[in-house]
Amino acid sequence: MNPTENTTSADAPEPDQPENLEAQLSAIDGMLSSLKKAPGDSLVPVAEQRCGLVAIVGKPNVGKSTLLNALVGQKISITSRKAQTTRHRITGIRTRGATQFVFVDTPGFQTHHNNALNRSLNKTVLGAVGDVDLILFVVEAGSFTLADAKVLSLLKQDIPVLLIANKLDNIHRRAEIAPWLKTMHERHAFAEFVPMSAKNAKDIERLFDICAKFLPQQAWWYAEDELTDRSEKFLASETVREKLFRLTGDELPYTSTIVIDKFEEEPPAKKGQKRLLRIAATIVVERDGHKAMVIGDKGERIKRIGMETRVELEKALDAKVFIEMWVKVRSGWADDEARVRSFGYE
């Protein structure tokens, strides 16, 4: 390369004059002030931000968890409840470019166990899936069974649904997919068809781009990488709640609640070890009979709730967890506003 090219080119811009500089600086200033900082000090202008709720639904074993993990990463990032998401259990948040995707759980989409608990959960879920911005309906590419049809029938017509034809890598003759997609087209007015594999990183990138278009333009609700102590505490109480209801079935009224009395973190004792979380949780029930139900025969049930909570939290929070659990009776707490507030509800 000719070394003089860099300095003597006739097209080279004049060095900045002071007035030029000032003009530039004030232009940059103007630009910066128009970029209202989003949570997490992001420089994506609020006016360009998109944010919304995405539900992933489908019958068991179609790859929902694999997809969610690929979309949000292994670590579930739960944050404190925000007004917009009080009715949902958030399973993950991912901010990518100008768009924040808030993934929500859909615990009731279990078509196998049609007991009363599931029916009541299905009702809740219908509510939850009823007000998300986008639904990813996951099926196995090339297949559509009665169980898929049941899930599809629970979805509302007015929310965009993407058909995620997952496990495409299992289909060896791609030509077979076209006629199948055509039959799927007749089953529901899907907003888009996405044949893909949840295990393929490129497909995941493409899916993000497709999803972004369906989320409304609005300011992000969460910081780009929000994961605070408070959020971990929230995850702890949600995990206890989930185990409690799963292990007591529909015997326990939904007025029972969880209070996290202690949530303390200790750094790893040695390098390479995990941090330690000491958690104390109280399950608040309305009657003595409920207390006995939660404790179980010789304390079996509460032990199991504690054990399953610990295992799940250790995985989700990448920490060693010690958890103590108590059961208290506070009759009528659900009607007592001040007490409800003291339990952390608004």
Ligand SMILES: Nc1nc2c(ncn2[C@@H]2O[C@H](COP(=O)(O)OP(=O)(O)OP(=O)(O)O)[C@@H](O)[C@H]2O)c(=O)[nH]1
């Ligand atoms: N070949 C292939 N296998 C996949 C793909 N996605 C998921 N799987 C596998 O499918 C199985 C079920 O995946 P999960 O993610 O657990 O499915 P799920 O829908 O969350 O299942 P439930 O928790 O029972 O509702 C696992 O063995 C995954 O490894 C894919 O794109 N290709």
